[in-house]
Amino acid sequence: MTSASLHGKSVRELQDEIARNAGAPRPKRRPGISRAARLNLIDILSRWSGPGLALVAGVSIYLAIVAGRAYPVRATAWALMMLAALWTARRLRSDFRAGGQLTSRPFRWRASFTASLAVLGVVLASAPILLAPTTAPAAFGVQMLALSVIASFVCALMLSAHLPSAAALALPGAAFALLTGLRAGDMGLVTGGLAISILSISGLYLANRYLEKSAAKRYPRTSLLRREVERRASPAATRAAPGSRIAQG
Numbered sequence: 001m002t003s004a005s006l007h008g009k010s011v012r013e014l015q016d017e018i019a020r021n022a023g024a025p026r027p028k029r030r031p032g033i034s035r036a037a038r039l040n041l042i043d044i045l046s047r048w049s050g051p052g053l054a055l056v057a058g059v060s061i062y063l064a065i066v067a068g069r070a071y072p073v074r075a076t077a078w079a080l081m082m083l084a085a086l087w088t089a090r091r092l093r094s095d096f097r098a099g100g101q102l103t104s105r106p107f108r109w110r111a112s113f114t115a116s117l118a119v120l121g122v123v124l125a126s127a128p129i130l131l132a133p134t135t136a137p138a139a140f141g142v143q144m145l146a147l148s149v150i151a152s153f154v155c156a157l158m159l160s161a162h163l164p165s166a167a168a169l170a171l172p173g174a175a176f177a178l179l180t181g182l183r184a185g186d187m188g189l190v191t192g193g194l195a196i197s198i199l200s201i202s203g204l205y206l207a208n209r210y211l212e213k214s215a216a217k218r219y220p221r222t223s224l225l226r227r228e229v230e231r232r233a234s235p236a237a238t239r240a241a242p243g244s245r246i247a248q249g
Helices: 011-022 035-070 072-097 106-125 138-158 163-184 187-218 223-240
Strands: none
Touching: 035 072, 035 106, 035 138, 035 187, 072 106, 106 138, 106 163, 138 163, 138 187, 163 187
16 A cells, blocks of 8 residues: 555544454464474484484594694693583483473473584584694594584484584584685685585475474374364354254244
8 A cells, every 4th residue: 555545535434444454364384383293303412412413522532532632732622512502402402301390391401402513513513624734634624624514414314303413513514614615725625525514404404394394294283173163053053042043943
């Protein structure tokens, strides 16, 4: 509605126009999956994250040992940050699986767990830069990069039941892979890292869509069925009502 179309109309006509626009049906949003399906995905996230975090812990120990031989100060600082991030994520998971305080608040637990994974993903992905200085051999930096990126993407795949949790690990790995290639001035490394990142993130999205569809199929929404039953039952209730014309007749 333009200002030109409103010019010259009376107050009553403007009120009628507002009433017509207010009563116009709005486009319906596509309903999401049911609450039961979301809870099922949270349960999958809590179960599958265990092996993923164990993989990250194993790779982190190996990286710290290898880097500690040449750069002990860097390796110690990075290992302490990694230990704190891993401990926080594993503690949240263990408390949830054991029926801790946040078990009764699964969505709040998922938000806290995703935040801890974001910190973990950044620390893990920073291994090629923090553990390998610019004076380090190229093969050493490539080894740090390859192991950290593989660990982050494989662990993210195990977290694909919740896309933000998976992205919290995958996106830092992709970003630091590009930064490492740019710092080394190797365009081949940048191109390869970009291609692997795109393929991995696409795989995470497809895995997430598959798990969501499976959960939605197993736990469908019931609101539409409820509304249909109420709609069919309302005419019968109206006919049977004592105050209706049918009942009075």
